[in-house]
Amino acid sequence: MSDRITALLTRRRATLLVVAVVLCLPPFYLDAFWLRIGLFSMAAAIGAIGLALLSGTAGQLSLGHAFFLAVGAYGYTWLAGDPGPGLPTALAVPLAVLMAGLAGGLFSPVAGRVKGIYLGIATLALVFLGHHVLLTAESVTGGFNGRSVPPLSVGGFTFDADGELNVLGVPFGAEERLWFLGLALFALTWFTARGLLRSRPGRALAALRDSETAAAVMGVDVARHRSAAFVVSSMYAGLAGVLLALAFRRVVPDYFGLVLSVDYLAMIVIGGLGSVAGATAGAVFVTALPLLMTRYADQLPLVAAPGSTEGAVGPTEAARYLYGAAIVLVLLYAPDGLHGLVRRARDRLRRRRTPTTAPHTAVPSPPPPAAAARPKEHTP
């Protein structure tokens, strides 16, 4: 028995190693366009994992993610820049993340009491008010035109295109360097989030999602856990915001609007609520798809070159159609998202590999979908 566990552990570790090596390869082979897609996907994945913790685990719906991304992005820019305290950039990153967490904490009187879809709309208010502040507080945010973002430098190494840097014969510009930063931050997010889900507070949150009353009876402090989940989720969003700011090199208010929040919600639902891997898959789907489609849409039939004739379908529009249709189709055919799709496929494979010998020694049956495990909810 213990042999099998060690075998499993080493296999796990081997898989992890292979994945890590594969993820380190792209900067050596792909050009900046692909690397940028990857960077945006990684940033989105960090934010989406944070939202998945909140929505999928604590059962809270948030449309305010764009606001916390903005706090992270602008927080970093302000802390490290001029006008601003001009702190060392390596210090500005954790401080910006803390700022996002603080913003989430300040919202906790609402986040701790307001539930479900109401919280979704209440957090919508943060996005609109935040956008207003970003436009108005020009001395800090630069107003409508935004601010340029100082590049991050850690211990003398700067994440931008300055200076010659060749690694294994490949010139490393800003995208290549940032790729590894993104990867490190993503790994940090992935492992802390998974650890959190399995920890005592993580279980408390899951209990809270399944039945608030039962959780309260078991001794879970409802309001405190809800607020805490909100704070943690905003900190992940802040980290994603910092990475996005570094990748964009300029922050503008209009990016952090309702559309961005809705995109994040779409990510976690497409990925499958409440799973870290699902949130990552959803983030890549939602981020990369429009970029790829805009790039390749002109090769589709019926699509005109940009700006050709009045009323023709241009590549940008074609990309939007396909993106919208993709959201609808994924959710129609896989209501439990990409995560559920993969899980079902894996179960089917496993069942085929182990022909049913005796029912009780066969593979454990897949856990029931979350919806079925939940008690019937009362419609308000």
Place this chain on the structure above:
Amino acid sequence: MTDLLDSLLGGLALGAVYALVALGFVVIFKASGVLNFAHGSLLLFGGYLIAVLHDDLGFAGALALAVVVTAALAGALDRFLLQRGGHDAHSAHVQTIVTIGVDIVLLTELARRIGGDLLTLGDPWGDAVTELGPLTIADSRLAAIAVSAVVITGVFALFRFTSWGLSLRAAAEDMEAAALMGVRLGRVRAGAWCVAGALAALAAVFLAAFPAPGLERTTGQIALNAFPAAILGGLASPTGALAGSLVIGLTEALVVGYQSELHVLGDGFGEVAPYAVMLLVLLVRPNGLFGARGAARV
């Protein structure tokens, strides 16, 4: 004083239009538990139809056709796309996201057709104004108040006195029990979506009428301001949607009217004031003004 009355009357008209949109949100949420993100594009769709058709059919004909077609589109959307997902609470979340996908497709198409144009809807009020003592008010605003009052009364009568309304209220109370009593959830839901679609098309007329320059590709975004209106009142309460819309309309009009005094808050605060009000209300009443406090039973 005249300024104040002016703002109040303007706010009332704005609130009346928001009420049409917010009532649509509430009817859909009550029937299906879905927050309809495609509502703005449905509204734009209705307005676009009127703009295209009013030359041939006249305003009344175009309006009637647009209301019917938008209602049919909303109903079909629910019946053929959303209802495939089922009726429980988890699938309501998923269906909410499906409406985002639908919104993206519909909005892209409409924005492509409208482009940078300002479309007129050919409404009969034009830029005529009426003098009410010291006040001057656009006829289109008076029409908005009157039409909204009539239509909303009609919708409330539908809730109260028809068998569809009874089924809807029963389904909102307890979906399972209603289904066991013979309520056809699918039809009741699709009916609710039709009502919401019709209301959205009607609201488009007043959002594009006189004080506004016309129908633009961004007109649908105004529907977003009805979000706080619906939440403020309590998402499942039609009366709440009415009250919330009036609060939001008045707030917006007052903030815009007294902008010079409120300069500390920055330019364009009127656009975000509804959200500030909503946050304050939710702090005191987490389920909205008229929302039922859900009793927890074990």
